[in-house]
Amino acid sequence: MAGGRRPARGEPSAGELHGGGEPTESRAEPWRACVEEISPDGVRDCPPRRVLVVDDHPVVRQGVVALLNADPSLEVVGQAESAEEALDVVARLLPDVVLLDARLPGLSGVDAARTMLPEHPRLRAVLLTGFTNQGVLLDALDAGIHGLVLKESDATTIVAAVRAVASGQQFIDPLVEHRLLATREHRRRARQRYGLTPAELEVLEMVPQGLTNSEISSALGLSANTVKTHLAHAMRKLEVRNRAEAAVFVLSGGLS
Structure with a gap:
C-alpha cells in the first residue's frame, strides 16, 4: 500500500x-x-x-x-x-x-x-x-x-x-469442539446405517428428553408439522412403532 x-x-x-x-x-x-x-x-x-x-x-x-x-x-x-x-x-x-x-x-x-x-x-x-x-x-x-x-x-x-x-x-469454538466433532461422526454413521436425513436424526435425538413436537419445534426453529413429519419418517426407517420405542432405541445406543 x-x-x-x-x-x-x-x-x-x-x-x-x-x-x-x-x-x-x-x-x-x-x-x-x-x-x-x-x-x-x-x-x-x-x-x-x-x-x-x-x-x-x-x-x-x-x-x-x-x-x-x-x-x-x-x-x-x-x-x-x-x-x-x-x-x-x-x-x-x-x-x-x-x-x-x-x-x-x-x-x-x-x-x-x-x-x-x-x-x-x-x-x-x-x-x-x-x-x-x-x-x-x-x-x-x-x-x-x-x-x-x-x-x-x-x-x-x-x-x-x-x-x-x-x-x-x-x-x-473450543468450548464445544470435542463433543461436537464426536457427535458429527456418530451422526454420519447413523445416517449411513439407517438412511436418516440430518433433520430426521436431529428430531429423533430429542425424543428421549420427553419433549413434545411443539417443544422440539421451538428448540430447532421448525414448525410442529415439520417435526411430526421428520419423526414419522425416522420411526419408519428404524421400524419402531411409537415415541416410546424410538426413545428406547436412541437411549440404548441403537444409532451407534
Whole structure:
C-alpha cells in the first residue's frame, strides 16, 4: 500500500460500504487472492480481510464491528440487520467473510448461509450463536458454515475465528469442539446405517428428553408439522412403532 499506511477506518452504518462507493476489483478479491506487497518503506503488507457483520441488535453489532476493526488484519466494510439485507449487501460488497448472528428476524443465520454460500463460492462464513444444542451446531456445519463461535466466548475467540476462517481454515469454538466433532461422526454413521436425513436424526435425538413436537419445534426453529413429519419418517426407517420405542432405541445406543 502506498506509504505503508492504511486509511483510517470508521464504522459503517447497516448496509453501507465503508468509505463510500462500490468496491474496486482488487478490494473485492477473495482471501485466496490476497497478495503481499512491499511498501516504499520496505514493510510487507497485505490488504485486510473484508468482513460483513450481520446482527439485528445495534449495540451488539457495533461492539463486534469495533472489536474486529481493532485488528489490523480485518476491516468491517458493511453491516446488516437481517438475513435478507445481508444477501443484498454480500452481492454488492463481495466481502471475504460474513459474521452472522444465528438468530435473526425472518431467515436465520444458518438459512442465510445456505442461500449465500452457493451463490458466492469464495465467501467464508462464521456463525455467532447462543445455542449449544449439538443438532443446531451440526446443522450450521452441514449448511457450509466455516466457523462456529459461542456468544459466551471471549472477544479474542471471535477475532481468532474470523481470522482463521478468512485464511481458509475451519474454526470450531473450543468450548464445544470435542463433543461436537464426536457427535458429527456418530451422526454420519447413523445416517449411513439407517438412511436418516440430518433433520430426521436431529428430531429423533430429542425424543428421549420427553419433549413434545411443539417443544422440539421451538428448540430447532421448525414448525410442529415439520417435526411430526421428520419423526414419522425416522420411526419408519428404524421400524419402531411409537415415541416410546424410538426413545428406547436412541437411549440404548441403537444409532451407534
